[in-house]
Amino acid sequence: MFLFYFIPLIFAPMRLILLGTLTVFLFSACEKDISVHVQTSVPQLVVEGIIENNNYPQVILTHSLNYFSSIDSLTLINMYVHDATVSVSTGVKTMELKEQKAFSPSGAEYYVYRPELGQPGDLFKGKSGETYTLQISTDNKTYKAVTSIPLTGMHLDSLWATKVLLDNDTTKVRLWARITDNPTSNNYVRYFTKVNRRPFLPSLNSVIDDHIVNGTTFEIPLDAGVDRNTKPDPVTYALFSRGDTITLKFCNIDNSTWDFWRTVDYAFNTNGNPFSSPTRIIGNVNGALGYWGGYEVSYKTIYIRK
Template identity: 55%
Template structure:
């Protein structure tokens, strides 16, 4: 809503020469932002940051200062609770990343994600408590096959589309999120990275999969969905629960519509009480294909 209002007020400002208009944009109180996941066969991982004001100037120093350190982060599977340890890592391209995960010195007491298990995340940071629950669902949307097709345009003769075949069970209410890895690049999610079976329930269907994108870089929206001939592509296809689906569905839409004054305001649906972000469980399937030149 603030974006539309800002464009409207800008128009009024330039249309009138009779009166000065002062716009008071209230500074928002920062909130905890949680990006937490637990994948099948892997230890939990949680990234904690503080939200930044919409109109603030963002630079590397400010991003670095947004990480939350010294929080108490625990994960429970119902019978065992582990306290995560803070680590410093690299998000790629020299960008620092701080995250919480299982203590490597006490892995005997830790646990990895298991299918059909429910996990409770608890966070204590800045004398405030936050909590979220997720489930690692069974494989319902089954990744059956993957193949490629030539791009239709002659101008795109070196490009290819990725197609997957999904088997969906007769029970409604299945959700998935995907990532692609091209050659030696990291896994990146697609611009619209989640699907559900509202229209495909109980069928076997083919679906085009756009190449994942690095959202920290400028994106060419017309060319971003293609792969290049000669690429080795690995698809990471994850079954997720509805809360994780709702978070990424709304966030993907908000990201794609950024800068469009005619788009509807989108509320990002978080499943972390009192915070922004999500705590999600992933059941992971992989397939790899080599697209010939």
Template identity: 45%
Template sequence: MRRFAMPIVLLGLFSCEKEVHIHSTNTVSQLVIEGKIEQGAYPVVVLSHSLGYFSGLDSTQTKNNYVHGATITVTDNGYNYDLREYSRDTVGGSIYYYTADSSRQPNRGIPGHNYGLKIVAEGKTYISSTTIPSSHMTLDSIWYKRVLYDGDSNYAELRVRISDPPEKGNFVRYFTKRNREPFYPGLFSTENDDLVNGAPSNITLDRGINRNEKIDYQTYAYFRLKDTVTVKFCGIDRATYNFWRTLDFSFNNNGNPFSSPIVIVGNIPETQGYWGGYSVQYATIIMTD
């Protein structure tokens, strides 16, 4: 049984991709791009400015950190369409993002398609591309196993069986949703087929977590009996995998005085962030007694 977690190594990327070094000092602000297009959905892009390591953070600063008025164009196999800026109110304040104008009925994300991204913001142009994989690791089955921890037998591990295509170089990222919670990524949210290429494999999926909350490292990975759990299992390309792999590693080493500086690997030159395509598969289980 393998646990869904990444080995402690850093990966290189293609020469055209930017490596962003994170230092514990104040640096010149960069554009931060969080962009994705999922199978069956419109693209979503969030633009903001990076903050210095010692910068204070409050709701006003967060609101002012968004980048407005950008021109964003997505290219889908030669067909171009622009994104519009929208906002949504949340408990923590307004969120600003760019997505397609549904009234113009652009194509939603399609596996196998390549998606170009062009952003013109604050006098500069940024270009990237991604693919929604058409061939990727998939979920075959899902189950759970009761776990006894500190005398409590109501904990449960989530386990899945996955299949992998015969060709090497498949990557996934996963999320879990527990009851009415949102989907959260796992603490180590990515996996590749280096060790299981072309073969089925049984693995344990840790519970996805809200990284803004304090983490109990003894029990965070477990669910509870009677939980309804949905897994969101996403095929991604290598660049998207490398971004989240190194970001997960950075998050999990934050505050460790003995760790080396982490290189967050993005695929949009001269920025922090990424543009990624996701194929999507869902599976749900109720953890009965």
């Protein structure tokens, strides 16, 4: 399941404290509480759509929730948008996507729009270098977004691990990658890691760009993927362990997909920080929240000896 979460800003009540000295031994303070009233927003369509090279597209449609909404299993099921008309087009061929019930690795139920493989029609998988238009019609509204699967970008050369000493724990390692960037500027990557038979997960900072390293071969540490529904250990969350088999899913993406995940990652990592700047999630679906993204995917696996 690849649902994402928009991270709202937290507005804490402000307090103004006026201190004045009356005598050397006596102080008084004056306080005034200011209440902040957060308005209820109208639910918006939330789109998460992906198309990978050599795979069929998948689109999840939900409605947004208010920040203070109570969350339970029924609320989550009712978020899904049903009976929408969804299509993907190359400009030459158009493929209809149909709503299907699916289950995550943990057994959670969700709904996804994808092609019906048993039905006749123009079925096609993602192809590097192609551009794809997503169109969604629901609730008497139509939404469009365009993405492409990059033909070239960054190339994953090799993976290795280095020891990390944490007090008396000698089992932890850090993953490193050597990457060669195509001389053409504006290349972007999003990556996921899989440990043994667990699912692929993105790291807390899951995107890379070539603004500084354009046209070079460079080495970079790669953090372990995390389940964003749980609180990671601030000391060990980015590390792997001896004995792990690590598979890296390395995805070249276009600028709009990078913009979306860059802003989502930043918002997630600064959630609750009163000194962080307000973050606007940059999507590419006109009139809706979310994104439609193309991924040029490659894989590399490494075993970390005990």
